[in-house]
Amino acid sequence: MFGLSKLFSAKSVQKQPIISALAAYRSAAFAVGIEQDFIADITQNTDKSITVKLNLPFAAQSEMPHVAQFLTERLKIDVNVTASVHLKEAAKFKAIKHIVLVASGKGGVGKSTTAVNLAGSLKNEGAKVGILDADIYGPSIPMLLGLVGSEPVTKDNKQLQPFDANGIKAQSIGFLVPSDDATVWRGPMASGALSQLLNETDWGELDYLIVDMPPGTGDIQLTMSQKVPASGTVIVTTPQDLALADAQKGIAMFNKVNVPVLGLIENMSHYICEHCGEANHVFGKDGAQKLALKHGVPVLSHIPLAIDIRESSEQGKLIADDTDAVISKTYSAAARLVASTLYYQQHHNAIDVVITED
Numbered sequence: 001m002f003g004l005s006k007l008f009s010a011k012s013v014q015k016q017p018i019i020s021a022l023a024a025y026r027s028a029a030f031a032v033g034i035e036q037d038f039i040a041d042i043t044q045n046t047d048k049s050i051t052v053k054l055n056l057p058f059a060a061q062s063e064m065p066h067v068a069q070f071l072t073e074r075l076k077i078d079v080n081v082t083a084s085v086h087l088k089e090a091a092k093f094k095a096i097k098h099i100v101l102v103a104s105g106k107g108g109v110g111k112s113t114t115a116v117n118l119a120g121s122l123k124n125e126g127a128k129v130g131i132l133d134a135d136i137y138g139p140s141i142p143m144l145l146g147l148v149g150s151e152p153v154t155k156d157n158k159q160l161q162p163f164d165a166n167g168i169k170a171q172s173i174g175f176l177v178p179s180d181d182a183t184v185w186r187g188p189m190a191s192g193a194l195s196q197l198l199n200e201t202d203w204g205e206l207d208y209l210i211v212d213m214p215p216g217t218g219d220i221q222l223t224m225s226q227k228v229p230a231s232g233t234v235i236v237t238t239p240q241d242l243a244l245a246d247a248q249k250g251i252a253m254f255n256k257v258n259v260p261v262l263g264l265i266e267n268m269s270h271y272i273c274e275h276c277g278e279a280n281h282v283f284g285k286d287g288a289q290k291l292a293l294k295h296g297v298p299v300l301s302h303i304p305l306a307i308d309i310r311e312s313s314e315q316g317k318l319i320a321d322d323t324d325a326v327i328s329k330t331y332s333a334a335a336r337l338v339a340s341t342l343y344y345q346q347h348h349n350a351i352d353v354v355i356t357e358d
């Protein structure tokens with residue numbers, strides 16, 4: 001075997017140690033390492049440092065500085081890692097590769113806030129992203145993305161143009177139907193409106209389309225879930241008993257319609273004290289974890305109760321876009337995990353989602 005210094009002083013870089021080191025890298029999103037398939041190029045620079053170019057099959061660009069640090073420490077040579085995102089799978093609906101439903105068993109748990117920040121984070125992780133607001137009871141995506149007052153535009157009187165909200169393609173059921181009418185809606189009407197919106201919007205090519213579902217587990221949510229060719233669902237809950245009981249109903253509902261539950265997001269999980277930095281579990285502790293264990297699904301993220309989140313929402317800005325905010329890193333980690341779960345679900349069966357009936 002060559003010594004490392006010899007390897008990297010050679011004219012053509014020896015790739016095997018780098019391939020092996022990438023395979024040994026571990027994180028929540030890269031649970032089985034970085035596969036050789038993901039490597040686009042390895043080059044040696046004139047200063048002897050190495051540049052690794054990756055072609056990621058799921059959105060996880062922001063993790064590359066960690067990968068670079070890992071390689072640098074392991075190989076004892078400066079390594080720089082760049083990545084672009086190219087999902088391998090064929091589009092499942094029009095030119096959309098994955099449709100992900102964001103649901104909650106009950107209202108007010110922060111489902112829309114989570115949905116929109118997940119969309120923003122997936123975009124920041126290098127993916128082409130859209131969001132469809134299907135919450136007929138209280139369509140809040142226009143407000144959260146600063147689109148209130150915008151009028152939908154059609155192309156050739158046929159296709160609705162999605163709005164561009166800072167790089168996210170957005171459409172809302174709220175632009176089409178007054179929410180007051182929703183109280184008298186039934187499942188088929190609501191799912192018909194959702195299908196129409198999905199079909200008649202000119203989404204173009206998307207890696208991920210996030211659908212903000214109406215809260216609850218009734219007839220409307222059930223028929224809507226059946227109508228959408230979703231790759232999976234993320235269930236948002238709070239640590240409270242009542243919200244968890246409702247989240248459980250959500251898991252059972254998606255089980256019934258064969259939509260894989262990618263995981264739970266525990267929102268308003270804890271509050272970080274501004275003075276001492278301690279985490280206070282205002283609504284209880286470990287609730288989502290227990291529910292997740294019972295149903296064999298992962299907890300994708302614990303999102304704190306944070307004033308910044310509410311304030312950004314009210315201003316129609318995404319906290320996920322504020323890369324200096326600590327909370328934006330939490331949303332990013334959740335987004336990478338959603339993206340990698342979708343990938344491994346299809347390509348490795350590494351993540352087994354087991355859903356029980358109760």
Ligand SMILES: Nc1ncnc2c1ncn2[C@@H]1O[C@H](COP(=O)(O)OP(=O)(O)OP(=O)(O)O)[C@@H](O)[C@H]1O
Binds near residue numbers: 104109268306
């Ligand atoms: N982690 C959080 N920290 C602080 N405030 C939050 C957090 N998540 C959501 N909120 C706030 O809670 C309120 C409800 O959030 P949101 O509208 O996202 O809930 P929802 O579950 O979608 O509600 P609905 O059931 O009405 O659709 C909003 O004012 C939002 O800014």
